[in-house]
Amino acid sequence: MKTAGLIILCVCSLNLFAQNKYGLTAMKLEEYKKSVVANPENELINLEKFVPGLALEIRYATTNNFTGKKIYALARAYARKPVAESLKKIQADLKKQGLALKIFDGYRPYSATVMFYETYHDTTYVASPYKGSRHNRGCAMDLTIIDLKTGKEIPMPTEYDSFKKEAWPTTPVADPVIRQNRKTLIDAMEKHGFKVNASEWWHFDFVGWQKFAVMDIDFEELEK
Ligand SMILES: [Zn+2]
Secondary structure, X not given: OHHHHHHHHHHHHHHHXXXXXXXXXXXXXXXXXXXXXXXXXXXXXXXXXXOOOOEEOOHHHOOOOOOOOOOOOOOOXXXXXXXXXXXXXXXXXXXXXXXXXXXXXXXXXXHHHHHHHHHOOOOOOOOOOOXXXXXXXXXXEEXXXXXOOOOOEOOOOOOOOOOOHHHOXXXXXXXXXXXXXXXXXXXXXXXXXXXXXXXXXXXXXXXXXXXXXXXXXXXXXXXX
16 A cells, blocks of 8 residues: 555655746756757757847846846847848848847746746736747747937837737827837837737837747856
8 A cells, every 4th residue: 555655645745846837847957958869950040149239128038027026137139040040030030121120038948937927817818828839849939129329229119018908909009100100119129920928019029939849948058
């Protein structure tokens, strides 16, 4: 009887180890490395090195984000290889208009998504940990546009990570400049394989994100 009890306990523990409390298995570093060997498209690319003139303001590496906490130890933006290649094309298109991309967030480790959910339970604005975020797959970008002359962000309908209805890309904008700016961003992104999120003008999913796994690898591990 005692042995049977022990066996049941071990099976349960193994099960907990494979899946987290939300029933999801996120890919760790060793598994990720194997997946890149099997398919080079899985590689997470350091965008700052890959896309010329890319501006970064990684809010989750600061306390200036909706949680008020520093989530990332390093200010980095990573994305899967095809995502990075698209961003390079978008950046080149924008440069012709005197503009450039500024990244707020790219690949996000799954543990950060869990933390966001446990801080702010509304899945309109934070991803469900039961499914994971497209950011966790290295296939979503939070970004805006800067003017190359000033280095400043061009005016948009709201701040980044605003939970207001004005953040929805379908909400009418009275100011013609802001309306055009939002259109410039969405058009530039959607021309090269992204789709804007329904409640966040700054969030874009890469079409085909379903092919890529949810990962839980932090930036320090990636750079080791
Ligand atoms: Zn996002």
